[in-house]
Amino acid sequence: MKRDSRLSGVLHVLLHMAEHEGPVTSEVLALAMDTNPVVIRRVMAGLREQGYVRSEKGHGGGWTLACDLSKVTLRDVYDALGRPALLAMGNRTEAPGCLVEQAVNAALGQAFDDAEALLLSRLGEVTLATLSADFHQRIAVRGGRHDLESAHAA
Numbered sequence: 001m002k003r004d005s006r007l008s009g010v011l012h013v014l015l016h017m018a019e020h021e022g023p024v025t026s027e028v029l030a031l032a033m034d035t036n037p038v039v040i041r042r043v044m045a046g047l048r049e050q051g052y053v054r055s056e057k058g059h060g061g062g063w064t065l066a067c068d069l070s071k072v073t074l075r076d077v078y079d080a081l082g083r084p085a086l087l088a089m090g091n092r093t094e095a096p097g098c099l100v101e102q103a104v105n106a107a108l109g110q111a112f113d114d115a116e117a118l119l120l121s122r123l124g125e126v127t128l129a130t131l132s133a134d135f136h137q138r139i140a141v142r143g144g145r146h147d148l149e150s151a152h153a154a
Helices: 006-019 026-033 037-049 074-080 099-125 128-142
Strands: 053-056 062-065
Touching: 006 026, 006 037, 006 062, 006 074, 006 128, 026 037, 026 062, 037 053, 037 074, 074 099, 074 128
Parallel strands: none
Antiparallel strands: 053 062
């Protein structure tokens, strides 16, 4: 089963955008996410609706951040993406007639609910500023600098 990596990908490009001066085109962001610019525009639409990013059309246009990184959590971004499924596992049958399978579903259902609640809570504790600080520590150790376009060039 393929995993949904939209949250990871969007966080990736948001941090790149935070380091980049000026607008970033969908084409450049698509290179960073190894996807199509149309996918970028679709994914970023939810972030724009929540006021986290804005877009400008035309020459010199593109995507820019419209938020304070310290005020936006990973949970906020997850919600803006439409709350994709967090767990790939699920019950074999949602409304089984078999009493054994009902017992299995009850136990697994509670475990899944608990796991999701814990994960959502943790996502709510981490801000984009936290991720940015981690990135800055990593780049300082490496002794490099940020350059979105060369970081993901083919």
